[in-house]
Amino acid sequence: MPNTKAGKPALKPPTIYDVAAEAGVSKSLVSLVLSGDIGVSEGKRAAVLKAIDKLGYRPSKFAQQLAGGRTKTIGAIITDYRNLSFIGFLRGLREVADDAGFQVIVSDLHNSPNFSDHAVSALMSMRVDGLVIAAEVPERQQLEIDVPFVTIGDRMYVHPKSDLVRGDDSEGMRLVVEHLVELGHKDIIHITGYGGMSLKRKEAFIKYMEEHGLVPKVMGYGAPTTEIGGYLVAKEILDSGETFTAICATNDSQAAGVLAALKERNVRVPDDVSVIGYDNTPIASEYFLKLTTVDEQGAQIGREAARILLERMNKDSAKALTKILISPQLSVRDTTAKPKAVAKKRTNK
Numbered sequence: 001m002p003n004t005k006a007g008k009p010a011l012k013p014p015t016i017y018d019v020a021a022e023a024g025v026s027k028s029l030v031s032l033v034l035s036g037d038i039g040v041s042e043g044k045r046a047a048v049l050k051a052i053d054k055l056g057y058r059p060s061k062f063a064q065q066l067a068g069g070r071t072k073t074i075g076a077i078i079t080d081y082r083n084l085s086f087i088g089f090l091r092g093l094r095e096v097a098d099d100a101g102f103q104v105i106v107s108d109l110h111n112s113p114n115f116s117d118h119a120v121s122a123l124m125s126m127r128v129d130g131l132v133i134a135a136e137v138p139e140r141q142q143l144e145i146d147v148p149f150v151t152i153g154d155r156m157y158v159h160p161k162s163d164l165v166r167g168d169d170s171e172g173m174r175l176v177v178e179h180l181v182e183l184g185h186k187d188i189i190h191i192t193g194y195g196g197m198s199l200k201r202k203e204a205f206i207k208y209m210e211e212h213g214l215v216p217k218v219m220g221y222g223a224p225t226t227e228i229g230g231y232l233v234a235k236e237i238l239d240s241g242e243t244f245t246a247i248c249a250t251n252d253s254q255a256a257g258v259l260a261a262l263k264e265r266n267v268r269v270p271d272d273v274s275v276i277g278y279d280n281t282p283i284a285s286e287y288f289l290k291l292t293t294v295d296e297q298g299a300q301i302g303r304e305a306a307r308i309l310l311e312r313m314n315k316d317s318a319k320a321l322t323k324i325l326i327s328p329q330l331s332v333r334d335t336t337a338k339p340k341a342v343a344k345k346r347t348n349k
Contacts, residue, residue, distance in 0.1 A: 014055040022051035073103045074309065075123035079135040079195075081108050082226060084281035085251050086134060088298020089152060089305070093132060096306035102129070109135050120144050130309045133162070136195050148312040150305045154196040163312065163322045165305045167296035169197060172328040173204035175294055176248050176276055179330055181212050183338045185246040185274060189217045191233045191258065193225035193250045201250055201278065217242065225250050230257025238265055245273060245339035252277035252284045252293055259289065259335070270337035280331050290334035297326045 020027045025044055032040050033048040040048075051057070074097055078086045090106065097104050105128060107119040120141045123131060131149035133142070142159045150163045158164060180188055188209065192202040202218055209216035220233035230249055234257060237244070249255040255277030262269055269275050277284055280295035308322050 014057045018055055019048065019051045019057050022055060023047040070129050071127045072101055073105055073126065073128045074130050074132065075128035076104055076106045076132045077119045077135050077137060078106060078108050080226065083253055084283055085253065085279040087282060089134060089302035092299035092302025093306045096303050100310050130313050132305050132309065148309055150309050152301060152305055154200045156196045163308045165301050165308065165324045167301060167326050167328055169200040170204040172278060172294040172296060173201050174208050175328065175330040177205065177208040177212065179332065179336065180246050180274065180276065183336060185339050186214055187244045188246045188248060189219060189237060189242065189244045191220040191230060191247060191249045191254055192218055193220055193223045193229060193254065195225065198225060198250045205248065217244065225254055227253050227257040230254030231261045234258040234261035247273060248276045249278065251279045252281040252291060255291055256283055256289060269335050274336040276336055286333065292333045292336040293331050295329045295331050297328060301326050
């Protein structure tokens with residue numbers, strides 16, 4: 001038995017059964033008092049409240065919610081905690097969930113030898129009332145979901161029973177290409193990566209470059225959409241001797257890695273090379289990287305996802321699936337400018 005510092009046995013916290021015994025009533029009646037049932041007599045209600053105060057009993061909110069058939073929780077699955085592109089969506093999700101009295105539990109796609117459950121099974125075991133998927137969750141894992149859920153963004157696989165909220169990636173890349181072309185850039189390299197959104201953005205980049213009569217250059221196929229991914233691909237580009245005046249990345253995290261690689265090689269941004277990201281994460285802001293980027297309206301995407309999920313949980317679970325497309329905006333900052341008159345080959349010298 002655990003001991004306190006004084007050598008005395010540690011006291012267990014009082015239970016609902018202790019309260020019932022102290023008040024001289026049944027456990028069921030204590031539960032009725034805790035739930036605010038108006039059918040309990042004032043005398044017994046007073047006895048229960050007095051016992052709660054005397055024993056210092058703290059009712060389990062989770063247990064009460066389970067008794068009512070709900071945990072009042074929403075699970076959210078993201079790719080990686082290091083990827084800041086999820087912050088906006090999570091903020092919007094929390095805003096709506098908080099107003100509705102729901103907690104949000106976030107899990108990444110962890111892959112630990114010490115943890116057998118994947119994100120879906122872990123959240124389902126916690127009896128969440130709904131799920132929001134903002135990651136590339138395998139089809140076989142999505143088949144385990146038995147609660148309402150919403151998918152965020154273009155994914156390699158979207159469950160046929162999932163509602164969908166996504167940013168218009170094609171429109172976003174149109175804004176990127178047009179911004180760079182209007183500045184005078186012609187030799188533009190796009191760094192792509194793994195996942196459905198990377199694929200959509202890559203396809204859109206190629207489409208709009210060709211519409212402008214320019215040759216689309218794409219590197220980084222299957223690369224991680226992280227700072228290290230952008231850093232390594234940027235180093236590969238620099239070592240290749242490829243001619244370019246601008247780099248556009250799949251997201252801001254990759255763009256941050258690109259900036260680090262360019263700085264390491266004494267390539268000035270935007271004097272020598274313009275860099276543009278995507279997602280408008282906190283690191284892209286005026287106070288940090290001052291990165292030109294596409295604002296995908298992540299907070300609005302999160303709000304819409306939460307609204308749809310709550311409606312499906314609370315009203316009609318059989319209603320037609322909802323698909324919402326959110327228009328992005330371009331945020332021009334300090335990392336893009338007109339190119340120099342002559343594009344020079346970048347080397348590792």
